[in-house]
Amino acid sequence: MKKDQSRPEILELREFHTDSNGIFFKIKKFLFSGKTPFQKIEIFENENFGRVLFLDGLVQTTEKDEFFYHEMLVHPALLSHPEPKKILIIGGGDGGALKEVLRYPVDEVWLVEIDAQVIEASKEFFPWLGSALQDKRAKLVIGDGNDFIRETGEKFDVILIDSSDPVGPATVLHQKSFYESIKKSLKPKGVVAAQAGPLLYHLEQHRAKYSFLKQLFRISRFYAGPVPTYPGGTWCYVFLSDEIDPLADIKKNPPSGLKHYNLEIHRAAFALPNFLKEQLS
Amino acid sequence: MKKDQSRPEILELREFHTDSNGIFFKIKKFLFSGKTPFQKIEIFENENFGRVLFLDGLVQTTEKDEFFYHEMLVHPALLSHPEPKKILIIGGGDGGALKEVLRYPVDEVWLVEIDAQVIEASKEFFPWLGSALQDKRAKLVIGDGNDFIRETGEKFDVILIDSSDPVGPATVLHQKSFYESIKKSLKPKGVVAAQAGPLLYHLEQHRAKYSFLKQLFRISRFYAGPVPTYPGGTWCYVFLSDEIDPLADIKKNPPSGLKHYNLEIHRAAFALPNFLKEQLS
Numbered sequence: 236m237k238k239d240q241s242r243p244e245i246l247e248l249r250e251f252h253t254d255s256n257g258i259f260f261k262i263k264k265f266l267f268s269g270k271t272p273f274q275k276i277e278i279f280e281n282e283n284f285g286r287v288l289f290l291d292g293l294v295q296t297t298e299k300d301e302f303f304y305h306e307m308l309v310h311p312a313l314l315s316h317p318e319p320k321k322i323l324i325i326g327g328g329d330g331g332a333l334k335e336v337l338r339y340p341v342d343e344v345w346l347v348e349i350d351a352q353v354i355e356a357s358k359e360f361f362p363w364l365g366s367a368l369q370d371k372r373a374k375l376v377i378g379d380g381n382d383f384i385r386e387t388g389e390k391f392d393v394i395l396i397d398s399s400d401p402v403g404p405a406t407v408l409h410q411k412s413f414y415e416s417i418k419k420s421l422k423p424k425g426v427v428a429a430q431a432g433p434l435l436y437h438l439e440q441h442r443a444k445y446s447f448l449k450q451l452f453r454i455s456r457f458y459a460g461p462v463p464t465y466p467g468g469t470w471c472y473v474f475l476s477d478e479i480d481p482l483a484d485i486k487k488n489p490p491s492g493l494k495h496y497n498l499e500i501h502r503a504a505f506a507l508p509n510f511l512k513e514q515l516s
Numbered sequence: 517m518k519k520d521q522s523r524p525e526i527l528e529l530r531e532f533h534t535d536s537n538g539i540f541f542k543i544k545k546f547l548f549s550g551k552t553p554f555q556k557i558e559i560f561e562n563e564n565f566g567r568v569l570f571l572d573g574l575v576q577t578t579e580k581d582e583f584f585y586h587e588m589l590v591h592p593a594l595l596s597h598p599e600p601k602k603i604l605i606i607g608g609g610d611g612g613a614l615k616e617v618l619r620y621p622v623d624e625v626w627l628v629e630i631d632a633q634v635i636e637a638s639k640e641f642f643p644w645l646g647s648a649l650q651d652k653r654a655k656l657v658i659g660d661g662n663d664f665i666r667e668t669g670e671k672f673d674v675i676l677i678d679s680s681d682p683v684g685p686a687t688v689l690h691q692k693s694f695y696e697s698i699k700k701s702l703k704p705k706g707v708v709a710a711q712a713g714p715l716l717y718h719l720e721q722h723r724a725k726y727s728f729l730k731q732l733f734r735i736s737r738f739y740a741g742p743v744p745t746y747p748g749g750t751w752c753y754v755f756l757s758d759e760i761d762p763l764a765d766i767k768k769n770p771p772s773g774l775k776h777y778n779l780e781i782h783r784a785a786f787a788l789p790n791f792l793k794e795q796l797s
Contacts, residue, residue, distance in 0.1 A: 255541065255563035258537065259537065261535070263536070282534065461750040469744070494791045499788070502784070506783065
């Protein structure tokens with residue numbers, strides 16, 4: 236990886252949400268910049284959001300608001316499943332989703348990340364997430380999530396798809412054939428949760444994705460929650476299962492220490508705005 | 517008002533959410549800039565959000581996403597009240613909240629806006645909102661909302677506080693004495709809904725406000741919903757009443773044509789994240 240840790244000339248970074256709008260962060264201290272075979276990694280310190288990770292110019296994680304995303308990706312699935320023991324995370328090299336999963340009495344968590352440098356960067360610059368990667372229940376696989384899921388003989392109680400957006404290395408993780416392989420790797424009562432993009436943008440992608448997901452899984456529900464630094468500030472996820480309905484009564488209590496998620500938030504997240512319901516119907 | 521309609525040199529406008537982060541809009545066409553006795557008004561066209569209104573450098577309304585805010589300010593109160601006939605809006609000179617109120621069979625809607633130029637600008641540049649201001653059920657009062665509510669003998673079924681933030685002309689609209697006067701102007705079964713600031717920022721303001729609101733009203737509930745162009749992308753509101761609980765069963769159906777609000781969204785909006793519940797308790 237080509238490193239360039241100084242870059243004193245950069246005073247701010249922006250993410251363009253469309254060609255004509257987006258967000259900006261003033262840079263207090265530039266911590267890291269490098270180009271891997273897969274993407275460009277940039278890490279800096281911002282006065283308000285703390286440490287910020289950009290991948291290919293898009294906000295991936297910030298110290299201040301990562302909990303919104305990681306809690307909402309992980310807990311609806313882990314609470315809905317009666318006894319989640321063996322978990323797979325596709326992507327998620329920053330360790331944030333893994334950290335949330337490890338709050339449960341799970342036996343093993345496989346994490347398949349295509350870019351080893353994201354894992355290394357997280358261990359170094361986001362140790363409060365990256366330390367989860369060193370837990371003895373975590374099995375790290377450096378490789379392509381789509382190849383892994385097509386070739387593995389392992390089966391899981393819960394599969395979490397913590398991919399980046401459907402551009403760049405993660406494109407294939409948003410396609411039907413990938414979800415067909417995911418379905419084959421689920422144990423009975425298996426549950427999938429996947430990040431599904433912004434509420435405000437790319438509605439046609441939600442529609443296209445949902446049209447094949449509802450054919451593949453008996454229960455297929457979009458849900459949403461805030462992520463302040465993601466485009467539009469509200470992020471969508473999809474919950475998939477043939478047996479488990481996330482809106483059925485949940486008998487368990489969430490783990491302690493969560494900043495956002497609780498059982499009221501769980502139920503509320505599945506209430507969708509009219510415009511999204513129309514798009515998905 | 518000092519007008520300066522050209523400004524070809526301005527290519528984008530930003531709103532700083534803190535000193536170190538915020539959002540930016542490229543300007544397709546600058547439509548209007550003027551300074552009133554109360555604030556600076558800027559209106560421009562953005563490729564993605566359409567027409568955008570800035571007041572004192574803060575996004576007030578955009579063509580694309582205003583419905584999130586206006587629907588969530590208005591409909592929880594109007595649906596919860598059994599028969600809302602006489603409504604007061606404090607602020608809201610753009611006409612967006614008024615437009616939502618006029619979807620109901622109300623008799624009269626008083627709108628008290630301190631800045632006549634906001635009303636004029638909305639009529640000219642946001643006619644799909646501003647046209648509501650010409651409805652014969654609308655009674656426009658140009659004046660200070662705090663003075664109005666202290667002096668009026670009128671009483672209302674629903675009072676909506678569509679103020680700007682607690683800086684500048686709207687500071688007093690976030691204080692206890694203002695809400696004491698609001699309470700005195702409610703009819704029996706009266707309901708108040710007020711914008712209450714961002715979910716992510718100014719948590720100490722939420723706490724301070726809630727501590728006096730829950731003393732004043734028997735039922736006092738924060739709720740939240742997305743507003744992509746407001747700081748953090750999720751906005752808070754507060755529902756206040758001595759008699760009406762917004763979480764009781766709602767017997768009415770929402771008006772047709774809403775883009776965001778429905779009865780599931782209504783109930784969901786009152787589910788609060790752990791960090792906010794802790795702050796308010």
